[in-house]
Amino acid sequence: MEKPQSLLAPSFIIGSCLLACSSKNGAVAQRLEQGTHNPLVVGSNPTGPTLFQITMAWVYMLRGSKGRYYIGATENLVLRLERHNTGHVHSTKRLGLPLELVASRSFETMQEALRMERKLKNWKSPAKALTFLNG
Numbered sequence: 001m002e003k004p005q006s007l008l009a010p011s012f013i014i015g016s017c018l019l020a021c022s023s024k025n026g027a028v029a030q031r032l033e034q035g036t037h038n039p040l041v042v043g044s045n046p047t048g049p050t051l052f053q054i055t056m057a058w059v060y061m062l063r064g065s066k067g068r069y070y071i072g073a074t075e076n077l078v079l080r081l082e083r084h085n086t087g088h089v090h091s092t093k094r095l096g097l098p099l100e101l102v103a104s105r106s107f108e109t110m111q112e113a114l115r116m117e118r119k120l121k122n123w124k125s126p127a128k129a130l131t132f133l134n135g
Helices: 079-083 090-095 110-123 128-134
Strands: 012-015 017-024 030-031 057-063 069-074 100-107
Touching: 017 079, 030 057, 057 079, 057 090, 057 110, 069 110, 069 128, 079 090, 100 110, 100 128, 110 128
Parallel strands: none
Antiparallel strands: 012 017, 017 030, 057 069, 057 100
């Protein structure tokens, strides 16, 4: 018995290539037939334009329940804080949970953020780093 058209996974024909989208794992394109075409370029999206996401980098400072501080850098501040507070980061377990975000500053690139993180750690003064991040 053939399924009604509305229950079938959507498919697209591009050139001589048939692409099907699986709703089980989200919008996942699967190449079913290559034909005589060259393989897709890595990172290309045959079902539509590739959207570029603008990312920012962050330098942040945490304070643990024991009163100790941690300085770090990341591109996803929310996810990183979640990982710190769930105990997935070895270097912050010693600070005591819960960890509190006391200061953060954004940077255009991760390279800039890492440079600033290193500089703040070399100051060896949480008060000075806190003043810089809040200022």
